[in-house]
Amino acid sequence: MKKRLSKKLAKVDRDYCVACGACKDECKFGAITIKQGVFALINGEKCVGCGKCSKICPASVIKMISREVS
Amino acid sequence: MTKKRSFFDYMWIVSLSYLILGFFNILFAWLGMICFIVPLIISISGGGKSYCNNYCGRGQLLNLLGNKYKLSKNRDIPNFIKSKGFRYGFLVFFLTMFSNMIFITIQVFKQEKNLRQAITLLWTFKLPWNWIDVSMVSPWIAQFAFGFFSLMLTSTILGLITMRLYKPRSWCVYCPMGTMTQMISRARMK
Numbered sequence: 435m436k437k438r439l440s441k442k443l444a445k446v447d448r449d450y451c452v453a454c455g456a457c458k459d460e461c462k463f464g465a466i467t468i469k470q471g472v473f474a475l476i477n478g479e480k481c482v483g484c485g486k487c488s489k490i491c492p493a494s495v496i497k498m499i500s501r502e503v504s
Numbered sequence: 505m506t507k508k509r510s511f512f513d514y515m516w517i518v519s520l521s522y523l524i525l526g527f528f529n530i531l532f533a534w535l536g537m538i539c540f541i542v543p544l545i546i547s548i549s550g551g552g553k554s555y556c557n558n559y560c561g562r563g564q565l566l567n568l569l570g571n572k573y574k575l576s577k578n579r580d581i582p583n584f585i586k587s588k589g590f591r592y593g594f595l596v597f598f599l600t601m602f603s604n605m606i607f608i609t610i611q612v613f614k615q616e617k618n619l620r621q622a623i624t625l626l627w628t629f630k631l632p633w634n635w636i637d638v639s640m641v642s643p644w645i646a647q648f649a650f651g652f653f654s655l656m657l658t659s660t661i662l663g664l665i666t667m668r669l670y671k672p673r674s675w676c677v678y679c680p681m682g683t684m685t686q687m688i689s690r691a692r693m694k
């Protein structure tokens with residue numbers, strides 16, 4: 435059975451992400467990894483769209499978008 | 505799902521102790537070299553920014569003060585601070601100040617200059633720091649400690665100011681170590 439996905443999804447602006455990892459620590463669903471120390475990568479299947487990462491990101495580069503758009 | 509706590513979640517205690525120890529004996533400043541060299545070694549050997557992501561006590565400390573103790577206003581950081589120009593510019597400035605500090609240490613080593621027992625905050629304000637006897641080591645060792653601790657305190661102050669004004673870990677946006685390790689990681693990725 436396929437898990438129902440949330441309406442919203444976190445999206446990182448890679449150009450401005452500083453790869454600090456604050457978002458990774460904040461995500462309780464283990465949806466974020468820091469890709470080779472360069473930018474944060476969101477696993478769309480694990481993300482539940484809670485928006486916590488977006489709030490904590492010191493560079494404010496995480497936007498919550500609707501899945502339809504992505 | 506809750507994450508298991510690990511020893512490395514408490515690195516903020518190490519960072520805090522470091523800042524306090526410096527007030528008792530400036531020679532502890534030398535220990536700070538660890539958080540200068542380790543992140544570089546990690547990123548050069550392909551570990552990316554694992555230092556920032558897992559071990560950096562300063563990032564944890566700012567997070568703790570800003571989030572747990574609610575000292576942060578949690579506003580968005582101005583765009584110019586996260587621009588590449590500012591981040592690289594601040595890195596260059598920081599490295600220049602670092603080299604200057606090394607240069608003074610060398611002068612003291614060559615006995616061209618006398619040891620100055622002072623801490624310089626924000627590259628401007630000089631505080632006499634002479635309640636500690638440093639005569640047990642060579643003057644240049646003490647000079648380096650004063651210079652290095654000045655940098656550490658200065659960056660802590662900047663970190664606290666931006667923690668208060670913007671998001672808790674705002675310092676991480678323009679932290680010279682973070683910028684350097686990200687540059688190295690980016691270069692390795694290509």
Ligand code: SF4
Nearest residue numbers: 451452454455457491
């Ligand atoms: S918190 Fe923001 S800047 Fe830091 S790694 Fe995550 S997306 Fe990037």
Ligand code: SF4
Nearest residue numbers: 461481482484485487
């Ligand atoms: S929105 Fe929530 S679940 Fe999705 S990545 Fe961010 S913190 Fe994790």
Ligand code: SF4
Nearest residue numbers: 556560563676679682
């Ligand atoms: S960016 Fe600087 S302060 Fe932030 S986690 Fe990395 S080394 Fe620590």
